[in-house]
Amino acid sequence: MGIKLQQVSYAYSMGTPFEKYALFDVDLTIPHGTYQAIIGHTGSGKSTILQHFNGLLKPSKGQVHIGDRVIAAGKKAKELKPVRQKVGIVFQFPEHQLFEETVLKDIMFGPMNFGVSEQEAEQRARELIHLVGLPEDTLNKSPFDLSGGQMRRVAIAGVLAMDPEVIVLDEPTAGLDPRGQKEIMDMFHALHKERGLTTILVTHSMEDAARYADKIAIMHEGRCVLNGTPLEVFADAETLEKYRLELPHIVRFQRKIEKLMNKSLSKICLTEEELAAEVAQALREGRDAQ
Numbered sequence: 001m002g003i004k005l006q007q008v009s010y011a012y013s014m015g016t017p018f019e020k021y022a023l024f025d026v027d028l029t030i031p032h033g034t035y036q037a038i039i040g041h042t043g044s045g046k047s048t049i050l051q052h053f054n055g056l057l058k059p060s061k062g063q064v065h066i067g068d069r070v071i072a073a074g075k076k077a078k079e080l081k082p083v084r085q086k087v088g089i090v091f092q093f094p095e096h097q098l099f100e101e102t103v104l105k106d107i108m109f110g111p112m113n114f115g116v117s118e119q120e121a122e123q124r125a126r127e128l129i130h131l132v133g134l135p136e137d138t139l140n141k142s143p144f145d146l147s148g149g150q151m152r153r154v155a156i157a158g159v160l161a162m163d164p165e166v167i168v169l170d171e172p173t174a175g176l177d178p179r180g181q182k183e184i185m186d187m188f189h190a191l192h193k194e195r196g197l198t199t200i201l202v203t204h205s206m207e208d209a210a211r212y213a214d215k216i217a218i219m220h221e222g223r224c225v226l227n228g229t230p231l232e233v234f235a236d237a238e239t240l241e242k243y244r245l246e247l248p249h250i251v252r253f254q255r256k257i258e259k260l261m262n263k264s265l266s267k268i269c270l271t272e273e274e275l276a277a278e279v280a281q282a283l284r285e286g287r288d289a290q
């Protein structure tokens with residue numbers, strides 16, 4: 001399922017003296033099966049845009065297409081339950097929303113609330129607990145006896161239990177140690193590939209955007225100022241500089257090497273392996289030319 005924003009503007013407290021526009025004429029098309037990162041500084045509108053992806057917020061102007069459903073300014077949004085089931089949002093610190101006495105009940109809560117049978121919901125929970133990297137006996141524990149990282153995984157299993165077609169991740173690794181961060185990001189990437197999910201990652205991390213995303217959109221003061229593949233975005237040094245966004249570590253390293261070699265490599269590299277191969281190639285060419 002894809003998502004498309006057409007000329008979307010959004011004002012908080014519309015029509016009151018506190019009216020404040022947080023989005024201005026945003027056009028963004030996220031085709032089915034894409035891994036889209038949305039990056040921007042604090043206050044650029046990331047959380048506001050995210051809440052449009054499943055109808056939590058309705059645009060003040062413009063239209064949001066979620067699959068074949070259209071949510072438009074000025075129109076009453078009909079029954080949004082199916083949209084909420086198809087678009088799962090992993091909010092920041094999702095473990096704060098755990099509340100049941102056991103992990104099993106917590107994971108089953110969402111699907112059962114949406115009419116899935118108890119048997120089916122339990123089966124999903126038993127499958128998902130492995131998928132999020134926890135042993136099956138976790139299901140019988142209280143979520144509040146788990147570590148922070150384990151609680152995060154349980155909360156993620158709860159979102160996946162709804163069997164969404166689109167998954168929206170709002171800084172999903174905030175507060176985790178580097179190893180936990182990588183494990184969670186790799187897990188979402190594997191899910192994205194295996195289940196053909198449309199994945200939207202809202203992040204401050206250029207590293208994660210570079211490593212996982214097919215497309216990177218840059219938000220600045222409520223506008224989407226750039227959207228392209230990682231290579232297109234990292235080649236646009238002028239725009240990145242204008243909006244004070246850092247290149248990922250690996251690209252900065254490449255720039256340093258190029259400066260020392262006084263030579264540009266033939267492409268921008270996003271992994272250590274690619275960079276090593278490009279440098280080796282450039283050295284070979286240098287030797288052959290002597």
Ligand SMILES: Nc1ncnc2c1ncn2[C@@H]1O[C@H](COP(=O)(O)OP(=O)(O)OP(=O)(O)O)[C@@H](O)[C@H]1O
Nearest residue numbers: 012020021022040041042043044045046047048049
């Ligand atoms: N409930 C609200 N009422 C009024 N203004 C708000 C509200 N929520 C956000 N804003 C304003 O809207 C703008 C965009 O905020 P938003 O939270 O979408 O940005 P963000 O990029 O998600 O920031 P962060 O990275 O800090 O989460 C900011 O100027 C913010 O102050």
